[in-house]
Amino acid sequence: ALGLLFIADAFDDFGVVSAQVALLVLVGVFGAILLRSRPPRTHPEVQVDLNLGDLRIGRRRRGVFHPIATLKFADVASVYLLRSKDRRQPTRLFLRIGDGEDSIEIAEGPAWRLERLRQRLVADLSPVAPKTQADVLVLAGARRPRLRAAG
Structure with a gap:
């Protein structure tokens, strides 16, 4: 997803910008799922x-x-x-x-x-x-x- 930012004229094409936004949302949702799905901490x-x-x-x-x-x-x-x-x-x-x-x-x-x-x-x-x-x-x-x- 980060590589799409370095493409020449990346912000001129609507398809590339929409792919960047979609990948950003996908990575954010996946990260949130990983953070929320950790096992609960056991009490002493x-x-x-x-x-x-x-x-x-x-x-x-x-x-x-x-x-x-x-x-x-x-x-x-x-x-x-x-x-x-x-x-x-x-x-x-x-x-x-x-x-x-x-x-x-x-x-x-x-x-x-x-x-x-x-x-x-x-x-x-x-x-x-x-x-x-x-x-x-x-x-x-x-x-x-x-x-x-x-x-």
């Missing part, structure tokens, strides 16, 4: 390990979990829900890390479901709670939370 996954007392943050690619960071339960300052005034926006569940303003979004969804998950996380992360359970809680990022048994 948080795995809560009650036996080791830590949180593993990572991404799941092709069914395999790839850890990015590991946090101890003592590093988590609070667990809170962020509700939006706009009812169309989902409620989000966050972990506040340390004394600063660092937070990690671990799930989003209906407020009633996240409230139950928040209560379970608070019970699991509190230092006085007995850590006798052998299961691992897997929070699938900003998607629906799932429970998996350690195996």
Whole structure:
């Protein structure tokens, strides 16, 4: 398409100008399709390990979990829900890390479901709670939370 611009007297002939415009539109539409058809970005996954007392943050690619960071339960300052005034926006569940303003979004969804998950996380992360359970809680990022048994 770019080569048509260098043809001598390219702008004098209506056929060449229309071919240039058609190719420009075709390349633009094809580029827009390529940009819009990329696979959606996966949200980080948080795995809560009650036996080791830590949180593993990572991404799941092709069914395999790839850890990015590991946090101890003592590093988590609070667990809170962020509700939006706009009812169309989902409620989000966050972990506040340390004394600063660092937070990690671990799930989003209906407020009633996240409230139950928040209560379970608070019970699991509190230092006085007995850590006798052998299961691992897997929070699938900003998607629906799932429970998996350690195996």
